[in-house]
Amino acid sequence: QKEVEQDPGPLSVPEGAIVSLNCTYSNSAFQYFMWYRQYSRKGPELLMYTYSSGNKEDGRFTAQVDKSSKYISLFIRDSQPSDSATYLCAMSAFYGQNFVFGPGTRLSVLP
Amino acid sequence: DAMVIQNPRYQVTQFGKPVTLSCSQTLNHNVMYWYQQKSSQAPKLLFHYYDKDFNNEADTPDNFQSRRPNTSFCFLDIRSPGLGDAAMYLCATSKTSGSVRDRDTQYFGPGTRLTVL
Numbered sequence: 001q002k003e004v005e006q007d008p009g010p011l012s013v014p015e016g017a018i019v020s021l022n023c024t025y026s027n028s029a030f031q032y033f034m035w036y037r038q039y040s041r042k043g044p045e046l047l048m049y050t051y052s053s054g055n056k057e058d059g060r061f062t063a064q065v066d067k068s069s070k071y072i073s074l075f076i077r078d079s080q081p082s083d084s085a086t087y088l089c090a091m092s093a094f095y096g097q098n099f100v101f102g103p104g105t106r107l108s109v110l111p
Numbered sequence: 112d113a114m115v116i117q118n119p120r121y122q123v124t125q126f127g128k129p130v131t132l133s134c135s136q137t138l139n140h141n142v143m144y145w146y147q148q149k150s151s152q153a154p155k156l157l158f159h160y161y162d163k164d165f166n167n168e169a170d171t172p173d174n175f176q177s178r179r180p181n182t183s184f185c186f187l188d189i190r191s192p193g194l195g196d197a198a199m200y201l202c203a204t205s206k207t208s209g210s211v212r213d214r215d216t217q218y219f220g221p222g223t224r225l226t227v228l
Contacts, residue, residue, distance in 0.1 A: 008151060041222070043220050043221050049216065099217065101154050104152075106151075
């Protein structure tokens with residue numbers, strides 16, 4: 001079993017839809033959770049950061065962490081074509097090091 | 112703007128011909144990472160520098176070496192590239208001071224796409 005699992009997609013949605021992206025993980029020691037967005041031929045950029053369980057909202061993005069289920073989600077409201085990218089979840093047990101990434105979900109938002 | 116810069120953006124080399132990829136940062140971060148990312152896969156950590164301390168991942172091939180001559184620069188040397196080494200190589204930085212969020216944020220460069228002929 002991979003340490004972090006993520007549906008690779010591709011996921012295609014119409015503009016304005018609510019998008020749900022998910023990761024599951026096996027290491028119960030993970031406590032720092034991040035979502036990165038990666039446009040084609042670019043490096044990943046940090047979107048959301050969450051420590052331990054709970055929800056965090058930033059504009060159209062909401063990150064949820066359920067440590068009991070070892071499940072994290074990223075919701076995108078009112079999705080835009082500019083949201084079309086690959087979304088990578090990443091997590092670590094210890095701050096600053098030993099990040100583990102999921103393989104990414106490729107999202108296409110169709111105008 | 113403070114940033115992570117990678118050069119070149121695209122590198123073509125021949126099978127077995129050594130190649131060096133470079134990364135520089137103006138963020139003054141003390142940790143620098145090199146990742147290998149193949150198509151539709153997660154970035155795979157090759158090694159990282161925690162200040163001057165080099166940390167190699169157990170499954171990083173010996174063919175990959177790294178140098179960090181100072182805080183701002185880090186190099187990835189591939190001694191004898193094989194066809195399987197064709198990938199995007201990402202440099203990232205982070206710091207071990209500041210808020211928890213600050214410490215956990217990795218800043219990535221745009222990557223160098225390596226082609227091996």
